Amino acid sequence: MLPAALLLCFASTLLLYLASPRQRLRATPLPPWVRAAAWLVAAGGVAAWVALLGPGAGGFAALTALMLGWVALPYLAWYAAPEERR
Template identity: 75%
Template sequence: MLPAALLLCFASALLCYLASPQQRLRAAPLPKWTRLAALACAAGGAGAWVDVLGVGAGLFTALTALMLGWVGLPYAAWYAGREERR
């Protein structure tokens, strides 16, 4: 259950990032309906974390996983762009 919870949270962060107009990993952002898919993944990930750890720890762990994804994706985009410029 832990890998599923982590993957759902990271998938949510990735979909949210790729649907943003400021994303740099794709030439064009994903359609706006993918934000709903990101919300569904976040809810599923939070539910999975709550099932494993309980309400308090599960919600904070889900938020931590989401924040880790949201912080890491711009750095991944920067690194990918740096490799293209060489």
């Protein structure tokens, strides 16, 4: 259950990032409906964490996993585009 919870949270952050107009991993952002799908995937991740750890710890673990993805993705995009580092 733990890998599923992590995968859902990280997948939702990736979808949210790729649907953002300021993302740098694709030439064009994903369509806006992907944001709604990303929030549904995030809700599934929160539900998985809550089922695994209970409501208190599961909620905070889900927020931690989501925040880790939201912080790491812009840095990974910056690292993947070497021409922007000059």
